[in-house]
Amino acid sequence: MSSDNLVKSLDRALQIFEVLGSRRGGYGVTEISKEIGLNKTSVYRMLSTFVRHGYVEQDAETEKYKLGYKILELSSALLEFIDLRTEAKPILKELENLTNEVIHLVVYDRGEVVYIEKLEGNETLRMHSKVGTRAPMHCTGVGKVIMAYLPSSEVSKIMDRQALEKYTVHTIVDKEALHDHLAEIRRNGFAYDLEENEIGISCIAAPIFDHTGKIVAAVSISGPTMRMTTERLGELQGHITDISKRISVRLGYQE
Numbered sequence: 613m614s615s616d617n618l619v620k621s622l623d624r625a626l627q628i629f630e631v632l633g634s635r636r637g638g639y640g641v642t643e644i645s646k647e648i649g650l651n652k653t654s655v656y657r658m659l660s661t662f663v664r665h666g667y668v669e670q671d672a673e674t675e676k677y678k679l680g681y682k683i684l685e686l687s688s689a690l691l692e693f694i695d696l697r698t699e700a701k702p703i704l705k706e707l708e709n710l711t712n713e714v715i716h717l718v719v720y721d722r723g724e725v726v727y728i729e730k731l732e733g734n735e736t737l738r739m740h741s742k743v744g745t746r747a748p749m750h751c752t753g754v755g756k757v758i759m760a761y762l763p764s765s766e767v768s769k770i771m772d773r774q775a776l777e778k779y780t781v782h783t784i785v786d787k788e789a790l791h792d793h794l795a796e797i798r799r800n801g802f803a804y805d806l807e808e809n810e811i812g813i814s815c816i817a818a819p820i821f822d823h824t825g826k827i828v829a830a831v832s833i834s835g836p837t838m839r840m841t842t843e844r845l846g847e848l849q850g851h852i853t854d855i856s857k858r859i860s861v862r863l864g865y866q867e
Contacts, residue, residue: 624648624650624658625658625662627647627648628644628658629679629683631644631648632644632679636678637676637678638674638677639677640674640676640677641656641659641677644677659677662680663680665682666680666681666682667679667682668680696717696820696828696829696859697728697729699863700717700729700829700831700859700862703855703858703859704717704729704855704859705731707731707831707833707851708732708733711733711851712734714731714833714834715729715730715733715832715833715834716729716815716817716834717729717829718747718754718755718758718831719828719829720762720827720828720829721746723749723770723774724746724748725747725748725754725755726745726747727742727743727746728743730742733835747809748777748809749770749774750771750783750785751777751779751783751784751805751808753803753805753815753817753830753832753834754803754815754817754830754832756793757803757818757830758827758830759794760803761798761827767794779808779809779810780808780810782806782807782808784808801818801819801853802816802817802849803816803817803818804817805832805834807837812837813836814836814840814845815832815833815835815840816832816845816848816849816852817830817831817832818853819856820859821863822863822864823863823865823866825865831855831856831859
């Protein structure tokens with residue numbers, strides 16, 4: 613944006629917010645004046661206005677200024693209105709264009725994953741997945757990566773409530789082995805599905821977190837096993853983890 617279009621006083625005001633947000637203990641008028649290159653009188657007037665509206669608070673003992681709770685109210689309102697699918701869609705589209713493979717976005721619901729977005733890619737691939745359908749946790753990349761970051765009590769409930777059905781010869785159906793596998797996924801930050809749900813289909817998945825740090829979704833790249841070689845999956849690791857982190861950031865997550 614051209615500097616000609618900026619409202620200078622508003623630009624300065626926003627700089628003050630950025631300064632106040634950089635230190636827990638707060639800042640004095642003189643410090644802020646030096647930080648943004650504005651005279652103390654103007655800084656004081658702006659701060660007084662912010663205090664009046666609740667966006668800034670002044671410590672009665674130190675007389676230093678810090679961000680007020682009104683800022684938190686606005687942040688909370690923004691986070692409440694964030695829609696996962698809307699925020700993720702353009703980022704998922706980038707991943708589809710980059711890989712030409714099928715891209716899935718799923719959420720966790722009552723012990724299963726639910727597909728809420730599917731991008732088909734440019735390569736021909738027939739899969740059972742459709743938007744709105746459910747899938748088991750223990751044999752899908754997206755399901756396993758979500759399980760890996762759920763509380764252990766929730767994971768135990770999933771395993772106890774639903775039998776670990778053997779979908780293919782590669783499906784993990786032993787509880788102890790699955791627990792060990794989930795621990796490995798947490799260490800790696802991503803999960804594989806190596807023909808565990810459908811013969812001939814392999815994928816790599818990564819977790820998505822919300823502003824509270826809670827696991828809320830997962831994203832995956834799927835393709836035929838003949839194309840999803842060990843080398844290919846290794847190449848996709850960086851892409852899938854980068855995409856999952858970018859979506860998490862859009863949801864307010866701070867690592």
